[in-house]
Amino acid sequence: MLAKQFGTVEVYWGGSLAEQIEFLAKGIADLILSKDNIMEAMMAESTQNYMPLIGYPSYTAFFISSREKPKIEKAYFLDKKIGLVDYPTSRSGHILPKQVFKQLDIDVSALSIVYASSHSALRDLLSKGEVDIIASYWQEHDQQRFSKNYITPIADNVSGSKWYIKMSDENTDLACSLQNSVNDVVNDMQSNYFSSLKHYWQCMTPPYGFIEVKNDEA
Structure with missing residues (x-):
């Protein structure tokens, strides 16, 4: 799904708070790791349609x-x-x-x-x-x-950070694909901290079954 919808992927690593604010304010990033207080201050969820994919635990x-x-x-x-x-x-x-x-x-x-x-x-x-x-x-x-x-x-x-996806349309397949990809990456880190990730999208995973959606807030 990622390959179908994106020909190339550009990754920005690190960066200052000013750069993160610019990315959110202008809606530059399709996927971004941020924190609740920054998202709320920028009103990025309502103005740029950012929605949470995965939340790290408290x-x-x-x-x-x-x-x-x-x-x-x-x-x-x-x-x-x-x-x-x-x-x-x-x-x-x-x-x-x-x-x-x-x-x-x-x-x-x-x-x-x-x-x-x-x-x-x-x-x-x-x-x-x-x-x-x-x-x-x-x-x-x-x-x-x-x-x-x-x-x-x-x-x-x-509260832990969250991965947010920019969702102008109801692009559920893309959201689920990204959620699975991020989940696989953090699970490979083999840390107890990542054992209680919160998944915000309930998605079918091949061949059957659902990603578990946890009720505890990260």
């Missing part, structure tokens, strides 16, 4: 250290090097930790913050001792480098 955001269990106290952060993601829409790596600092009445400019380009880069900084704490999510393989005793939750039930 997760918990943490402060993670390599030496001790982080404390949610003002004095604790003042003498620490803190690693955050240099991406203002990242909830676990940017928005939520800064909300904690605000709640603790900490001036962010008074903190020693090191910004990284990704969550993976944050983990490298922490393992090398270049920062004392990072703000991120917890993955199973993190236990190979860090201790689960040295993590402190920031927020629970943080």
Whole structure:
């Protein structure tokens, strides 16, 4: 179905928040990975007909250290090097930790913050001792480098990102084909995080049967 409807496929990897906003505002992307807060702010579902295909599960955001269990106290952060993601829409790596600092009445400019380009880069900084704490999510393989005793939750039930398709017409075959393709890719990643994906389209899969539609919100 993808080959029938698209002669070529162009993929844009990464990109800034400004680029993502431009893609949504102008309806450039046929398929895009985004977050609820961005889609709502851009009203992309109503103005550009973006509809969800697959939603990643909710997760918990943490402060993670390599030496001790982080404390949610003002004095604790003042003498620490803190690693955050240099991406203002990242909830676990940017928005939520800064909300904690605000709640603790900490001036962010008074903190020693090191910004990284990704969550993976944050983990490298922490393992090398270049920062004392990072703000991120917890993955199973993190236990190979860090201790689960040295993590402190920031927020629970943080909604995951979703893949959205631009659907000007009721192109169900295309939506189902893309949903199956994305589902196959994430299942190959062999992570427990992806075991409870929410599928928004109920589709027949060859030769028979339906993709399971889960009721829990991601």
